[in-house]
Amino acid sequence: MKLLITGGAGFLGARLARTLLDQGQLGGRNIQTLVLADQAPARAELTADPRVQARVGPLLATCEALREEDFDGVFHLASAVSGECEADFELGLRSNLDSTRALLDALRHRAEQGATPTRLVFSSSVAVFGPDAAVPMPALVADDTLPTPQTSYGTHKLICEHLVADYTRKGYIDGRAARLMTVAVRPGRPNGAASSFFSGIIREPLAGETAICPVSPDVQHPVSSPQRTVQGLIRVYEASREAFVGRTALNLPGLNVTVQQMLDALEAVAGRAVRDRVRFERDERIAGIVANWPRGATARRAAGLGLQPEAEYADIIRQYIADHAGHPTALKGLSA
Amino acid sequence: MKLLITGGAGFLGARLARTLLDQGQLGGRNIQTLVLADQAPARAELTADPRVQARVGPLLATCEALREEDFDGVFHLASAVSGECEADFELGLRSNLDSTRALLDALRHRAEQGATPTRLVFSSSVAVFGPDAAVPMPALVADDTLPTPQTSYGTHKLICEHLVADYTRKGYIDGRAARLMTVAVRPGRPNGAASSFFSGIIREPLAGETAICPVSPDVQHPVSSPQRTVQGLIRVYEASREAFVGRTALNLPGLNVTVQQMLDALEAVAGRAVRDRVRFERDERIAGIVANWPRGATARRAAGLGLQPEAEYADIIRQYIADHAGHPTALKGLSA
Numbered sequence: 197m198k199l200l201i202t203g204g205a206g207f208l209g210a211r212l213a214r215t216l217l218d219q220g221q222l223g224g225r226n227i228q229t230l231v232l233a234d235q236a237p238a239r240a241e242l243t244a245d246p247r248v249q250a251r252v253g254p255l256l257a258t259c260e261a262l263r264e265e266d267f268d269g270v271f272h273l274a275s276a277v278s279g280e281c282e283a284d285f286e287l288g289l290r291s292n293l294d295s296t297r298a299l300l301d302a303l304r305h306r307a308e309q310g311a312t313p314t315r316l317v318f319s320s321s322v323a324v325f326g327p328d329a330a331v332p333m334p335a336l337v338a339d340d341t342l343p344t345p346q347t348s349y350g351t352h353k354l355i356c357e358h359l360v361a362d363y364t365r366k367g368y369i370d371g372r373a374a375r376l377m378t379v380a381v382r383p384g385r386p387n388g389a390a391s392s393f394f395s396g397i398i399r400e401p402l403a404g405e406t407a408i409c410p411v412s413p414d415v416q417h418p419v420s421s422p423q424r425t426v427q428g429l430i431r432v433y434e435a436s437r438e439a440f441v442g443r444t445a446l447n448l449p450g451l452n453v454t455v456q457q458m459l460d461a462l463e464a465v466a467g468r469a470v471r472d473r474v475r476f477e478r479d480e481r482i483a484g485i486v487a488n489w490p491r492g493a494t495a496r497r498a499a500g501l502g503l504q505p506e507a508e509y510a511d512i513i514r515q516y517i518a519d520h521a522g523h524p525t526a527l528k529g530l531s532a
Numbered sequence: 533m534k535l536l537i538t539g540g541a542g543f544l545g546a547r548l549a550r551t552l553l554d555q556g557q558l559g560g561r562n563i564q565t566l567v568l569a570d571q572a573p574a575r576a577e578l579t580a581d582p583r584v585q586a587r588v589g590p591l592l593a594t595c596e597a598l599r600e601e602d603f604d605g606v607f608h609l610a611s612a613v614s615g616e617c618e619a620d621f622e623l624g625l626r627s628n629l630d631s632t633r634a635l636l637d638a639l640r641h642r643a644e645q646g647a648t649p650t651r652l653v654f655s656s657s658v659a660v661f662g663p664d665a666a667v668p669m670p671a672l673v674a675d676d677t678l679p680t681p682q683t684s685y686g687t688h689k690l691i692c693e694h695l696v697a698d699y700t701r702k703g704y705i706d707g708r709a710a711r712l713m714t715v716a717v718r719p720g721r722p723n724g725a726a727s728s729f730f731s732g733i734i735r736e737p738l739a740g741e742t743a744i745c746p747v748s749p750d751v752q753h754p755v756s757s758p759q760r761t762v763q764g765l766i767r768v769y770e771a772s773r774e775a776f777v778g779r780t781a782l783n784l785p786g787l788n789v790t791v792q793q794m795l796d797a798l799e800a801v802a803g804r805a806v807r808d809r810v811r812f813e814r815d816e817r818i819a820g821i822v823a824n825w826p827r828g829a830t831a832r833r834a835a836g837l838g839l840q841p842e843a844e845y846a847d848i849i850r851q852y853i854a855d856h857a858g859h860p861t862a863l864k865g866l867s868a
Contacts, residue, residue, distance in 0.1 A: 285640075285702060304621075328697075330778030330833060331676045340667045342678045344697070344780050351698040355691045361664075361680070362687040366621060442666030444680050497666060 197225040200267045203274035204232025223434045259298035263305045270316040277389035278349035292352035304368035317433045318360045318373040323350035326488045337490040346488040361443035374432045377420040377450030381516040390485040401473035404529030410479030418450030418493040421512045449505035452492030461509040533561040536603045539610035540568025559770045595634035599641045606652040613725035614685035628688035640704035653769045654696045654709040659686035662824045673826040682824040697779040710768045713756040713786030717852040726821040737809035740865030746815030754786025754829040757848045785841035788828030797845040
């Protein structure tokens with residue numbers, strides 16, 4: 197089979213690609229070709245695999261060519277992140293709305309030519325939820341909580357959920373939208389996402405660096421490890437339409453934890469010295485965005501697909517440490 | 533003040549224009565200029581008013597010019613109807629999504645140039661609601677019921693609600709989305725809307741013609757008269773932001789009536805002979821669309837603005853008859 201991952205050079209996209217290449221199949225079908233589309237070049241360790249093709253460029257431009265190409269399945273992960281979309285409104289519209297529309301229209305074009313509707317998993321986000329004066333947000337957001345997004349990023353994700361549902365209803369694609377919880381611990385450098393600090397307050401101390409936490413310790417949020425998130429995307433892809441139930445987006449599982457609990461877990465796993473590298477320094481812009489995010493989520497439909505969050509946050513930290521066993525600088529804070 | 537009505541040659545747009553011209557002011561400010569934008573030419577009785585300017589052409593093209601023009605307020609009613617959007621997917625995308633986006637971006641452009649954010653009322657629709665396998669639809673849909681639209685029309689209306697909310701949050705416009713209930717009795721000929729028969733089963737018999745009802749008599753649906761609908765749009769425009777509450781769309785009031793009750797009211801108002809001109813002949817395509825529509829709606833937030841539905845359906849029929857007192861052919865069935 198032939199698969200496409202948009203955002204295939206990103207952290208999650210690359211991890212999904214690695215997982216798919218390692219397992220060699222998806223839904224019982226062998227993976228012959230895996231196309232990684234991204235603005236950035238795909239990672240060398242992935243392109244070294246003869247099954248991998250990289251397409252580098254803006255997704256909008258890439259989609260034009262996709263009208264002439266058949267894929268069995270697509271994981272649509274490409275996205276500008278929340279902070280970027282708040283800072284640059286047009287970038288958000290282009291990257292998150294117009295690109296998704298162009299992708300869906302390319303797939304529709306194929307179906308109209310007689311191709312089997314392409315199966316597509318769209319990575320939506322817990323950021324679709326937020327409090328509106330007319331609609332208070334529940335303590336835990338569920339699959340069927342009314343989304344009233346409070347960022348452009350969340351707005352665009354929600355809009356794309358509904359486009360995916362409608363293109364599916366029309367038979368142009370076989371689409372499924374899954375709302376990712378905040379993924380932590382992300383490797384690398386902080387990015388433009390307002391949620392970046394959730395990874396930073398674990399990653400930087402483990403590397404021996406100071407981390408700034410821009411919100412108070414009682415901020416609670418649903419998070420998921422990279423591994424569980426990728427497993428969730430794959431499971432949603434493999435589910436039958438009946439098992440997915442309907443065309444509305446579902447929540448992927450998350451662990452509802454406070455910043456305090458994250459730091460306590462960090463101390464339990466890595467010691468007091470590591471935890472002490474986190475300094476609280478309130479950033480009003482970040483705190484303001486985060487104040488509008490859910491404090492927790494449930495994932496009933498995902499549980500119906502057999503998906504569960506980690507048992508505890510310490511497991512997420514241990515996963516990060518295990519993933520970086522071969523990268524001593526990432527963990528040099530551990531031995532310090 | 534200077535106002536724009538998109539869809540200003542349509543039935544509701546023209547009625548809104550007539551009402552605004554007659555009252556001469558909106559929110560206490562005199563109306564100097566009323567621009568009617570539409571694909572079709574505006575009605576002569578409106579363009580005869582020196583305050584009225586007509587812009588004829590596709591909204592997408594019209595919006596380009598709007599980037600150089602300031603409006604105090606906009607009523608955005610232009611839309612392809614539900615049946616058209618199901619029959620022609622691209623028409624729906626262009627007319628209902630791309631045109632709204634272009635309008636919002638034109639207004640954003642003005643705000644970025646320093647203009648006061650334009651007040652905008654967007655006519656959304658009860659068609660945003662529908663049953664999804666994962667989300668059963670309640671007997672009555674409320675302001676905060678989760679919309680899972682089952683038509684492209686409803687999908688696009690919902691998407692535009694969220695665009696209006698986000699452009700408002702960013703300060704580019706002062707937007708308010710109001711969900712119209714099915715408007716009846718519409719004058720003229722049947723249109724491409726799947727809901728067209730709700731008007732037809734009253735209008736045609738009153739004109740002495742046979743009408744076909746494509747659904748069963750127990751179909752129930754929230755309807756509103758043209759007059760109350762126009763009043764609702766004006767009230768939503770005039771409301772303070774605090775009174776509108778939040779940025780989420782609200783339901784305009786509707787009367788939840790069955791087809792049976794509509795026909796009983798027709799008999800009560802116009803007599804048995806008129807009612808007997810309605811013949812039931814099931815149309816699976818229409819019935820299938822209507823089966824996914826809400827059987828009723830509530831409008832709590834609209835009530836907070838002082839908006840109420842008619843007391844009974846007979847009032848809606850009487851309004852239609854009064855509106856057509858000067859058009860004997862429209863009522864020739866009455867004296868037959």
